[in-house]
Every structure is written in structure tokens, then in C-alpha cells.
Amino acid sequence: MIPTPHIEVRNKDEIAKTVLMPGDPLRAKFIADTFLTDVKQFNSVRNIFGYTGNYKGRRISVMASGMGMPSIGIYSYELFKFYDVENIVRIGSCGGYTPDVKLYDVILAKDAWSESSYAKVQGGYEGDTIEGSPELNQKLINAANELGIPIHIERIHSSDVFYRENSGEYKEIFKKHGCVAVEMEAFALFHNAKVLGKNAACLLTVSDNLETREETTAEERQNSFTNMMKIALELAE
Ligand code: ADE
Numbered sequence: 001m002i003p004t005p006h007i008e009v010r011n012k013d014e015i016a017k018t019v020l021m022p023g024d025p026l027r028a029k030f031i032a033d034t035f036l037t038d039v040k041q042f043n044s045v046r047n048i049f050g051y052t053g054n055y056k057g058r059r060i061s062v063m064a065s066g067m068g069m070p071s072i073g074i075y076s077y078e079l080f081k082f083y084d085v086e087n088i089v090r091i092g093s094c095g096g097y098t099p100d101v102k103l104y105d106v107i108l109a110k111d112a113w114s115e116s117s118y119a120k121v122q123g124g125y126e127g128d129t130i131e132g133s134p135e136l137n138q139k140l141i142n143a144a145n146e147l148g149i150p151i152h153i154e155r156i157h158s159s160d161v162f163y164r165e166n167s168g169e170y171k172e173i174f175k176k177h178g179c180v181a182v183e184m185e186a187f188a189l190f191h192n193a194k195v196l197g198k199n200a201a202c203l204l205t206v207s208d209n210l211e212t213r214e215e216t217t218a219e220e221r222q223n224s225f226t227n228m229m230k231i232a233l234e235l236a237e
Pocket of ligand 1: 096183184207
């Protein structure tokens with residue numbers, strides 16, 4: 001069933017086995033422009049840009065996920081199920097819940113806790129925590145070590161809501177569930193990988209901290225998350 005409703009590729013070979021997924025289409029373009037050679041754009045439906053190219057002579061794709069679990073749920077499902085993609089690594093930003101994770105620190109999500117209904121509605125999963133792929137995580141840890149980039153390996157919170165009326169709720173989520181940071185996609189991505197027998201991981205760069213109230217600008221976020229990108233790009237095959 002290709003092309004699919006949200007990805008316009010006619011030949012599966014146009015997409016590599018490993019896809020990096022930033023939320024922002026312009027970040028996908030930045031990665032392709034900055035790090036890849038022999039780049040071919042394979043998707044522009046809804047401006048969700050997707051590119052395949054070579055990194056250090058090895059093939060990899062990068063495609064935006066959009067924001068939130070419904071969005072990454074659609075794109076990651078189509079990539080895994082219909083385009084033979086084996087590995088998806090989300091590379092995104094997150095808000096720190098504790099001063100221990102500082103602006104621009106990189107976090108590898110050991111697992112994602114969520115109050116979202118995504119996994120229950122999609123596949124009847126009753127739990128509230130889903131692991132990333134231990135194999136992909138080990139490869140990312142090895143890459144980070146080789147590059148000399150320190151990473152935190154922690155539980156994260158995948159939230160459906162960016163603006164909460166109870167703005168102090170994160171303190172409770174940190175204490176009760178051990179989540180050190182919040183983003184909005186990993187839980188759905190990890191669930192899709194699980195039900196489809198594929199691999200998913202999530203690397204995050206801290207863009208703001210709810211406890212210290214530090215934050216980066218949109219421009220800094222778009223261009224300066226290169227440490228996380230370099231780690232993930234090492235998965236090119
Ligand atoms: N991504 C980056 N910062 C975030 C925050 N504060 N909440 C949810 N997702 C985020």
C-alpha cells in the first residue's frame with residue numbers, strides 16, 4: 001500500500017532502513033544540508049520533509065515527525081509498516097524537570113512514561129511506561145562515548161499537553177515517576193515499534209528547564225543541537 005496517505009514515496013528503496021526523526025521539518029532540512037551527501041528529498045506532503053543521503057559514506061534518512069503523539073504516531077507507523085524501515089531514532093528537544101539536566105545536555109530515553117491514551121487506543125496496551133530499544137540504545141551509547149559527548153540515560157515524560165493550567169504538576173511527575181524531562185512524542189513511537197516488531201530510540205537535547213526557568217531561543221534550537229545529531233547519525237549503515 002504505497003504511497004501511503006502521508007508519505008509520497010513510490011519505491012521503498014528511497015527510504016533507508018534507519019530514519020532519524022526531528023519534530024521540525026526545518027531541522028530535518030538542516031540535518032540533510034549540513035551532514036549528508038548525495039541527498040535526495042523523498043517527501044514533502046504537508047511540508048513534512050524527508051531526505052535520504054550518505055553520512056560518512058553510509059546511508060541514512062531523516063524525516064520530520066511533526067509535534068505530538070498523534071503526528072509521530074502516523075509517520076512512524078507508515079515508515080515501519082509500509083516502507084520496511086527497521087529503526088527510528090527521534091531526535092528532539094525537551095524541557096528539564098530537574099536542575100541536574102542543564103540547557104543543551106543530551107538525554108537518551110531509557111523509557112517513556114505517559115498519561116496518554118495513545119498506546120491503549122492504538123493497541124490495547126494498559127501500561128504507562130514503554131522502553132526504547134536496548135540494542136539501539138547501546139549503539140547510541142557507544143557512539144556518544146566514541147564522540148566524547150556526555151549523555152544522561154533516564155526516564156522521560158511524554159506529554160499530550162504543552163500548556164498545563166497546573167504549571168507545577170511536573171514536580172509531582174518527577175517525584176512519583178522519576179521522569180527527568182518532558183517531550184511529546186517518544187511514548188507513541190516506542191509503542192508503534194513494539195507492536196510492529198521494530199526498533200525505536202529517543203535522543204533529546206534540553207531546550208528549557210521548568211525548575212530553573214532557563215530557555216533557548218527558537219533559532220538556537222533549530223541550529224545548535226548538533227551533538228545529538230552527530231550521535232544519531234552514527235547509526236547510518
Ligand atoms: N519540548 C521542549 N520543551 C518542552 C516542554 N517544556 N514541554 C513539552 N515538550 C517540550
